[in-house]
Amino acid sequence: MGLDCSAAIPLTKFGTTLDEMRFMSPLGYLLLLATAGALPAAPAPSPGRHVRVEELLRQMTLEEKVGQLNQYSAGQPTGPGTNRDRYETMIAAGQVGSLLNVTRAEQVNAYQRIAVERSRLHIPLLFGLDVIHGFRTIFPVNLGLASTWDPALVEETARVAAEEAAAQGIRWTFSPMVDIGRDARWGRIAESAGEDPYLGSVLARAYVRGYQGRRLDNPTSILACAKHFVGYGAAEAGRDYNTTEISERSLRQVYLEPFRASVDEGVATIMSAFNALNGVPASANAFTLRDVLRGEWGFAGFVVSDWGAVGETIPHGIATSEATAARKSFLAGVDMDMESGAYVSELPDLVRSGVVSRQALDESVRRILRLKAELGLFENPYAPATGTAAAQPSPESRRLAQRAAEESFVLLKNGTPSSRSEHPSPILPLVSKPGRTIALIGPLADSAGDMLGCWSGQGIPDDVITLRAALAQRTAAAGMHLRYAEGSKILGNDQSGFDEAVRAARKADVTILALGEQAYRTGEAASRAHLDLDGPQQKLLEAIHATGKPVIVVLFTGRPLTVGWAAEHATAIVAAWFPGVEAGPALVRMLFGDVNPSGRLTATWPRAVGQEPLYYDALNTGRPTPPASEARGPTFTDASRFTSRYIDERNAPLFPFGYGLSYTAFAYSATSAQASKVSAAAISAGKASLAVSASVTNAGKREGTEVVQCYIRLTGTSVARPVSELKGFRRIRLAPGETQKVDFILTKDELAFWNIQMKQVVEPAMLQVRIAPDSAQGAPVSVVIEP
Ligand code: NOJ
Numbered sequence: 001m002g003l004d005c006s007a008a009i010p011l012t013k014f015g016t017t018l019d020e021m022r023f024m025s026p027l028g029y030l031l032l033l034a035t036a037g038a039l040p041a042a043p044a045p046s047p048g049r050h051v052r053v054e055e056l057l058r059q060m061t062l063e064e065k066v067g068q069l070n071q072y073s074a075g076q077p078t079g080p081g082t083n084r085d086r087y088e089t090m091i092a093a094g095q096v097g098s099l100l101n102v103t104r105a106e107q108v109n110a111y112q113r114i115a116v117e118r119s120r121l122h123i124p125l126l127f128g129l130d131v132i133h134g135f136r137t138i139f140p141v142n143l144g145l146a147s148t149w150d151p152a153l154v155e156e157t158a159r160v161a162a163e164e165a166a167a168q169g170i171r172w173t174f175s176p177m178v179d180i181g182r183d184a185r186w187g188r189i190a191e192s193a194g195e196d197p198y199l200g201s202v203l204a205r206a207y208v209r210g211y212q213g214r215r216l217d218n219p220t221s222i223l224a225c226a227k228h229f230v231g232y233g234a235a236e237a238g239r240d241y242n243t244t245e246i247s248e249r250s251l252r253q254v255y256l257e258p259f260r261a262s263v264d265e266g267v268a269t270i271m272s273a274f275n276a277l278n279g280v281p282a283s284a285n286a287f288t289l290r291d292v293l294r295g296e297w298g299f300a301g302f303v304v305s306d307w308g309a310v311g312e313t314i315p316h317g318i319a320t321s322e323a324t325a326a327r328k329s330f331l332a333g334v335d336m337d338m339e340s341g342a343y344v345s346e347l348p349d350l351v352r353s354g355v356v357s358r359q360a361l362d363e364s365v366r367r368i369l370r371l372k373a374e375l376g377l378f379e380n381p382y383a384p385a386t387g388t389a390a391a392q393p394s395p396e397s398r399r400l401a402q403r404a405a406e407e408s409f410v411l412l413k414n415g416t417p418s419s420r421s422e423h424p425s426p427i428l429p430l431v432s433k434p435g436r437t438i439a440l441i442g443p444l445a446d447s448a449g450d451m452l453g454c455w456s457g458q459g460i461p462d463d464v465i466t467l468r469a470a471l472a473q474r475t476a477a478a479g480m481h482l483r484y485a486e487g488s489k490i491l492g493n494d495q496s497g498f499d500e501a502v503r504a505a506r507k508a509d510v511t512i513l514a515l516g517e518q519a520y521r522t523g524e525a526a527s528r529a530h531l532d533l534d535g536p537q538q539k540l541l542e543a544i545h546a547t548g549k550p551v552i553v554v555l556f557t558g559r560p561l562t563v564g565w566a567a568e569h570a571t572a573i574v575a576a577w578f579p580g581v582e583a584g585p586a587l588v589r590m591l592f593g594d595v596n597p598s599g600r601l602t603a604t605w606p607r608a609v610g611q612e613p614l615y616y617d618a619l620n621t622g623r624p625t626p627p628a629s630e631a632r633g634p635t636f637t638d639a640s641r642f643t644s645r646y647i648d649e650r651n652a653p654l655f656p657f658g659y660g661l662s663y664t665a666f667a668y669s670a671t672s673a674q675a676s677k678v679s680a681a682a683i684s685a686g687k688a689s690l691a692v693s694a695s696v697t698n699a700g701k702r703e704g705t706e707v708v709q710c711y712i713r714l715t716g717t718s719v720a721r722p723v724s725e726l727k728g729f730r731r732i733r734l735a736p737g738e739t740q741k742v743d744f745i746l747t748k749d750e751l752a753f754w755n756i757q758m759k760q761v762v763e764p765a766m767l768q769v770r771i772a773p774d775s776a777q778g779a780p781v782s783v784v785i786e787p
Helices: 018-022 026-035 048-059 062-068 087-092 105-118 142-147 151-167 187-191 197-212 248-255 257-264 286-296 322-332 342-352 358-374 395-408 467-477 498-507 537-545 564-569 583-591 627-632 680-684
Strands: 070-073 098-100 126-129 225-229 269-272 302-305 410-414 437-441 481-485 510-516 551-556 572-575 666-668 677-679 690-698 704-715 725-734 739-746 765-772 781-786
Touching (some): 048 358, 062 070, 062 358, 087 105, 105 126, 142 197, 197 248, 197 257, 225 257, 257 269, 286 322, 322 342, 342 358, 437 498, 467 481, 467 583, 481 498, 537 551, 537 564, 680 781, 690 725
Parallel strands (some): 225 269, 437 510, 510 551
Antiparallel strands (some): 410 572, 690 739, 704 725, 704 765
16 A cells, blocks of 8 residues: 655645755755745755655664654653653664653753664654643633734744744644634633634644744744644534544535645644544544545645554554554554554554555655654754753743733623713723722632643743732732632632622722633543533622622633623623733733723634534524524524524524624724626636725724624525635724725635535625624625626
């Protein structure tokens, strides 16, 4: 079974193939880079690097080749434990190609020295780690980063993470996670960009650019890894690792899209997932790995399995032995085995017996060695950092973390406190008035560790400035008073702190209530069947609300929560996610109006857990509920009885995708299209496109940033298309009174879809386009797509 696709596949973003580079002079290589507009700061990799890979392949024994396909965890395990302790011997024997979970330069260098000095062929190890939203400087959790709708910012955070990790010798991150998350029960929605394939693709590209930089052999660049290929986010009932059933159309239209974008952006590696996809474990799925990833997309990097996923084909039930597990995963296209040890023990015999071809083995080894060479590891195998621990977050990286947090906050509600004034204004931003008292209550007000979120790399709680610390500083500087009470823990049912909290709220002009999730109840293996506020927090909220004083709820969370009661009764609500090291200063600046909130939801917030999975780009069904009946809410008796709805809850979410408020108000003109008809053939041929636009005015009194969103709907198509699909967005900053015309150009990329013949084409259709502040608003303009 051969998987040979080396020679014709572009090795670099510049479209040069391995063979071309092998025969290019160093000067030719430099010229190539220069003409590609990417002449780097770091020295150009010489084509000799690739010659070296071929030379090595000629010298390697079968066991040494298999060794390159083997990855072990040599640090804090991030999966089921393994009781292994012979790393030194195995590395010296050439049985290990990569280690994960080694976090410090000193340890990296110790292991590397064994590989480079004691193994027969001196091949360096590649060190990988989950650098997910920062390494030492922890940025907002990924769902928060996505809420910024700011790809340039996301790229900057990934660059800083790469620099910090690379300084410790970690040249490979298992990020970005580009799984589509449409079910808030699934804990890993926190690591995702949310539910939308378009936004997910844009952000996937940003992460890849940030991690990998312009050149892999820049010592601050690290390999990115788009994961988990594929469908992992569609786990049934939101239960982690659970089975997924996804039609090929949805797979291509939704779940594969961000992976394809990552590959287009030059992502070096892909991680195959745990889940069974339509009955075939994703880590032994030849359709997705071999046919789509390699065959259709021409992916030239390597595929690593998720932790133990090769061995897990046995409990999945498609393998009855490690040998079958190794054979099935390898032949399906998994190059490197993370932690199951099945390749290292079984592949040599599979090759010797001819079940796995030598050519296929060489190809996998070549892919891995090539990337080691591109990183410059053969010349510079050691970590540059001199200390043993990661450096403190620098002032610049902290500033970036603060900006990222500020942009990530989503203002969900900004109500008006009952007041005698004729023109009461919304509670936020808070007014700084000497003598005023703020109560800060809640289990997350001063919980540094939780601010780091799940997968917090080498971040430490000591790096975090909490909301309590930042608010204390701000109120003191403004001559205001701060009363703090924890109120309750996040979990359990102890209400003994309520009285003190209620007393604090009564004495204050306004209460900030910091509620939400414990960071480690989000992320991997942290699925929830209930999405309400945990423990005593709902009761704490009710007790504070009963004081009659205005209450601002700040929610620290890694997922949408069912907070209908809060949405009705709290004066204001902010989704703050897990904001990272600068949590407190960023929140204080937002609450006091130094920054105007501009975050927008990227995952729908449900009213009830029974609505999940809930996402905006759903199909209409043959029996949609009439809007008037939906607006009336659930009732048995009306004429909409036999429509697609619940008898005890609305269909509509609590907060829709794309939603978020500002301290100013934005007014949208109608959407206009440059033409009332376009030709599908011309669009498909790239000869035509459709320009649409709307004017957006800042109708309020403050400068603010709006995320202008462009949605389409196609009807009359060969297969049903969603009621709404995001196809563009723009962040614009507007001064009070300022108007800006925002254009979007719809091309084949936006208008094509996977049709009845499973071809990605533009079909004749009725097109509706809406430029709107979120997925639930705006009136569409109609355009006919003629043949
Ligand atoms: C399991 C997780 O699913 C994956 O995302 C992670 O990269 C690996 N463990 C390694 O820690």
